[in-house]
Amino acid sequence: xxxxxxxxxxxxxxxxxxxxxxxxxxxxxxxxxxxxxxxxxxxxxxxxxxxxxxxxxxxxxxxxxxxxxxxxxxxxxxxxxxxxxxxxxxxxxxxxxxxxxxxxxxxxxxxxxxxxxx
Numbered sequence: 001x002x003x004x005x006x007x008x009x010x011x012x013x014x015x016x017x018x019x020x021x022x023x024x025x026x027x028x029x030x031x032x033x034x035x036x037x038x039x040x041x042x043x044x045x046x047x048x049x050x051x052x053x054x055x056x057x058x059x060x061x062x063x064x065x066x067x068x069x070x071x072x073x074x075x076x077x078x079x080x081x082x083x084x085x086x087x088x089x090x091x092x093x094x095x096x097x098x099x100x101x102x103x104x105x106x107x108x109x110x111x112x113x114x115x116x117x118x
Contacts, residue, residue, distance in 0.1 A: 001071045003053040003060060009077040013058045022059035027069040037088040
């Protein structure tokens with residue numbers, strides 16, 4: 001699985017994450033293109049989660065359902081007033097909405113009712 005954390009995101013996460021914390025990344029149904037990324041800083045992993053990427057002290061954790069949507073993920077950070085924060089893009093994106101907040105991926109099933117339909 002290929003995940004890239006850009007320098008701006010790496011610097012921000014190194015500043016914000018405290019000992020034992022990690023970045024939880026997931027994919028849910030939403031937006032006009034079908035899927036959206038969500039992320040939160042957390043300290044306790046769920047039973048269905050695994051560490052999927054590590055850079056230095058930064059750990060990225062995801063659940064089993066989200067894994068297939070995360071290959072090719074690029075995480076960046078912007079401190080812009082509009083659309084600032086963590087930015088998620090994916091090299092496998094087939095479609096995106098006009099604002100860039102949702103996406104669809106080539107060759108992957110759609111999520112419906114919060115569940116991945118294979």
